[in-house]
Amino acid sequence: MCLAIPGRIKRIEGEFGIANFRGVERRIGLMLLPEAKVGDWVLVHAGFAIQRIDQEKAQETLKMLEEVLSYEE
Amino acid sequence: MRNESRLAQGLLHKIEELATEETNLMEVCGTHTMAISSSGIRKMIPRTLRLLSGPGCPVCVTPAEDIDWIIEIARLPGVILATFGDMVKVPGSASSLEAEMAKGAEVKVVYSPLDALQIAERNPKRRVCFVGVGFETTSPTVASTILLAKKRGVRNLFIYPGFKLIPPAMGFLSEKKEAKIDGFICPGHVSVIIGSRPYEFIPKRFGIPCVITGFEPLDVLQGIWMLLLQRANNHPRVEIQYRRGVTEEGNPCALASLERVFVRCDSQWRGIGVIPSSGLGLNQEFADYDAKRAFDLPKPKPLEPRGCICGPIMMGLKVPPDCSLFGERCTPQTPVGPCMVSSEGACAAYYKYGET
Numbered sequence A: 001m002c003l004a005i006p007g008r009i010k011r012i013e014g015e016f017g018i019a020n021f022r023g024v025e026r027r028i029g030l031m032l033l034p035e036a037k038v039g040d041w042v043l044v045h046a047g048f049a050i051q052r053i054d055q056e057k058a059q060e061t062l063k064m065l066e067e068v069l070s071y072e073e
Numbered sequence B: 001m002r003n004e005s006r007l008a009q010g011l012l013h014k015i016e017e018l019a020t021e022e023t024n025l026m027e028v029c030g031t032h033t034m035a036i037s038s039s040g041i042r043k044m045i046p047r048t049l050r051l052l053s054g055p056g057c058p059v060c061v062t063p064a065e066d067i068d069w070i071i072e073i074a075r076l077p078g079v080i081l082a083t084f085g086d087m088v089k090v091p092g093s094a095s096s097l098e099a100e101m102a103k104g105a106e107v108k109v110v111y112s113p114l115d116a117l118q119i120a121e122r123n124p125k126r127r128v129c130f131v132g133v134g135f136e137t138t139s140p141t142v143a144s145t146i147l148l149a150k151k152r153g154v155r156n157l158f159i160y161p162g163f164k165l166i167p168p169a170m171g172f173l174s175e176k177k178e179a180k181i182d183g184f185i186c187p188g189h190v191s192v193i194i195g196s197r198p199y200e201f202i203p204k205r206f207g208i209p210c211v212i213t214g215f216e217p218l219d220v221l222q223g224i225w226m227l228l229l230q231r232a233n234n235h236p237r238v239e240i241q242y243r244r245g246v247t248e249e250g251n252p253c254a255l256a257s258l259e260r261v262f263v264r265c266d267s268q269w270r271g272i273g274v275i276p277s278s279g280l281g282l283n284q285e286f287a288d289y290d291a292k293r294a295f296d297l298p299k300p301k302p303l304e305p306r307g308c309i310c311g312p313i314m315m316g317l318k319v320p321p322d323c324s325l326f327g328e329r330c331t332p333q334t335p336v337g338p339c340m341v342s343s344e345g346a347c348a349a350y351y352k353y354g355e356t
């Protein structure tokens, strides 16, 4: 039940926003993530954005894995 | 080979190198249980490694007496009960919300607590009760909804507070030491909210490694590898594998809304018992939204299904195939206990993916 789905914020209207989930648009609450901006990828749970997805960190994690794994092959 | 499967192979290789002795890792979260079963990871990793399901399926740990009580509320005339879909099939002592719906109770399955608020606003003469179950991922969304209801002057929305907290449950299992737990795969989305610090007492007090892990197969494999590395280096601590979503401090705004609306209380976990300070109730300021107060009903005396071993499974003492009812009398079509009802219960996950 703790599933959170990534969506991308298209519009912001006060405390709410419209996010795109693989082509489907949904209204989400932004009260838990007031710093969210249009264009951000966010994790959405039960109708609320709960965190920004840090794309840089995602790349870093993958790169680190690549390095450690190929280095010792 | 695709990059991802190449990395997965590499990680499996690393895991094999380190998994030289019997090791029990507990995936605390039901979403991890599902991810592990559906990706087949349980079958890929070396036999020395055991992945135990933990108490992290909210539907499974909600006590039968709460379910009975929620059913009583749904039966009251003029009440609309709003709930996440996962709850409708769960058996209480004698009925379920699904059975009550068939008998005419007005139960609305919602995707967000905001939907419950909307139902309340559209039906000002009705009382609307939202079933508040879930962990730290979910409780802030409900806190936020209550704050919004208050701001808008909505007085006919009530919350049944059944929220639970993950770190106290992990502490409880570590303290009890009934199951030998050598590492915790910590829940990714609970940690999005609470950050990594609330787990720190676990390696400190119990010497058990913790890795906050994401839900993709690669995340889970990397999490397992990090746990084994911590063990090999004899350096138990809290690490974050799921860095794209989790920071040390979590989501401060969500934490503040929890603080604003709820107080910590002792809480009963189905099949496990009372865990001190492991639940959230509404605080004094928001007591008017408390369904337990608004609907003053007698406390039911719950009956647990005979033969069900969900409790020991969620404590890491047993696995689903140990249950004599598993796959015979108890299947997703004819569930006996909560771990088979919930789509992310351990029994349902094992059954669906043929891990018998």
Ligand code: SF4
Binding pocket: B307, B308, B309, B310, B313, B320, B323, B324, B325, B326, B327, B330, B331, B335, B336, B337, B338, B339, B340, B341, B347
């Ligand atoms: S198989 Fe069914 S009866 Fe057995 S522990 Fe799981 S849910 Fe309970």
